[in-house]
Amino acid sequence: MKKKVLALAMALAMSTALFGCGSTGSASSGSAASGSASGSAAGSTAAQDVSIILVTMDGLDNHWVNVDKGAQAAAAELGIKYQWMAPDKKDTALQIEMLNNAVAAQCDGLVVAAVDPDAIVSTLQSAADAGIKIVYADSTANFDAVAKFTTDNYAAAKQAGEQMLAGLKEKGITSGDIGIVAFSNATQTSVDREQGFRDAFEGTEFNLLETQYGNSEVAASQAAAENFISQGVVGVYGNNEPGAVGVGNAAAANPNWNGVAVGFDASDTTMDMVENGSLYCVMAQNPYNMGYGAVYAAYNAVTGGDIGETDVDTGASVVNKDNVADFR
Numbered sequence: 001m002k003k004k005v006l007a008l009a010m011a012l013a014m015s016t017a018l019f020g021c022g023s024t025g026s027a028s029s030g031s032a033a034s035g036s037a038s039g040s041a042a043g044s045t046a047a048q049d050v051s052i053i054l055v056t057m058d059g060l061d062n063h064w065v066n067v068d069k070g071a072q073a074a075a076a077e078l079g080i081k082y083q084w085m086a087p088d089k090k091d092t093a094l095q096i097e098m099l100n101n102a103v104a105a106q107c108d109g110l111v112v113a114a115v116d117p118d119a120i121v122s123t124l125q126s127a128a129d130a131g132i133k134i135v136y137a138d139s140t141a142n143f144d145a146v147a148k149f150t151t152d153n154y155a156a157a158k159q160a161g162e163q164m165l166a167g168l169k170e171k172g173i174t175s176g177d178i179g180i181v182a183f184s185n186a187t188q189t190s191v192d193r194e195q196g197f198r199d200a201f202e203g204t205e206f207n208l209l210e211t212q213y214g215n216s217e218v219a220a221s222q223a224a225a226e227n228f229i230s231q232g233v234v235g236v237y238g239n240n241e242p243g244a245v246g247v248g249n250a251a252a253a254n255p256n257w258n259g260v261a262v263g264f265d266a267s268d269t270t271m272d273m274v275e276n277g278s279l280y281c282v283m284a285q286n287p288y289n290m291g292y293g294a295v296y297a298a299y300n301a302v303t304g305g306d307i308g309e310t311d312v313d314t315g316a317s318v319v320n321k322d323n324v325a326d327f328r
Contacts, residue, residue, distance in 0.1 A: 057216075058089050070293075070295075071294065151314055168235060178201065218242045241263075245263075
C-alpha cells in the first residue's frame with residue numbers, strides 16, 4: 001500500500017469512534033474494526049448472511065478500482081457477501097441499470113457513487129423501499145443515506161487552483177487565460193471541483209474560460225486541453241483522473257507551451273506525469289478509505305450496529321515532485 005494511505009490508515013485507527021466500527025484504512029486497523037462490528041451484529045444478522053453491493057460511476061478509472069479494494073478488504077474482515085457492479089462508462093442510464101440489478105439481487109446494503117444527483121433518486125427510493133441500507137462513497141445523490149464517505153471536493157479543487165497560482169508565479173506569469181477540462185456538468189463532484197478551482201482565482205488578473213468536457217475519456221480530455229493550449233492559455237486543469245491524464249498528455253505533446261497543468265486524482269499515470277513535469281501537481285484522494293469505511297457503515301446499518309460519524313471527509317493531499325514518492 002502506498003505510504004500515504006498507510007499513514008492515513010494508522011491515523012484513522014487511532015479514532016475508531018469515528019465510524020463506530022473501526023477505521024477506514026488498512027487491514028492493520030481491521031482487527032479492532034471487526035471486533036466492534038461483530039459485537040454489534042450479535043443477536044441480529046449473521047455476517048455471512050449480509051450482502052453488500054458497491055455501484056460506482058464506472059469500472060475503468062483507477063480511482064474506482066481503489067474504492068473497490070477498500071470495500072473488498074472490509075468485506076473480507078467482516079466475512080460478508082460482497083460484489084462490485086459498474087458500467088463500462090460514466091452514463092446515468094447504465095448506472096440506473098446497475099442499481100436496479102443490485103435491488104433485484106436483494107442485497108442488504110448498497111454503497112453508491114452517484115453519476116447524477118437527481119436522475120437516480122427514484123431508483124434509490126426503490127432500494128430504500130426494499131429495506132436496503134444506502135451509503136455514499138465519493139459522490140452523493142439528493143436522497144438521504146445512512147452515511148457518506150467523500151472528499152470535500154470544493155476545498156480540494158480550490159487548493160488545486162492555489163497550486164496552479166504558485167506554479168504560474170514560479171514562471172513569472174501574472175495574468176492570462178485558464179482552461180478547465182471537467183468530466184461532467186451534472187455530477188455534483190465535478191461541479192464542486194470546477195467551482196472550487198474557479199474561486200481560487202478570485203481577485204487575480206487571470207481569466208477562466210468556459211469549461212470544456214472530456215466525459216471521463218482521456219482522448220476527449222486531451223483534445224479539449226490541446227484546444228485550450230492552441231488558444232494561448234497559461235494554465236489547464238483536469239478535474240478527474242482521465243481529465244488529468246488528457247491534460248498531461250496535451251502538455252507533453254506541446255513542449256514549447258510555457259503554461260502550468262494541474263490535475264485531480266493520483267494514479268500511477270498521473271504521478272508519472274508529475275515526475276516528468278507534464279503535470280505540476282495532482283490532488284490525491286483516499287478512495288481505499290472511502291470503500292473501506294462505506295462497507296463498514298453499511299454493515300452496521302444492516303445489523304443494527306453503531307454507524308458513528310455519518311458525514312466523513314476522507315481528505316485530499318497535494319502530490320508534487322517533492323513528495324510524489326510518498327504516494328507510490
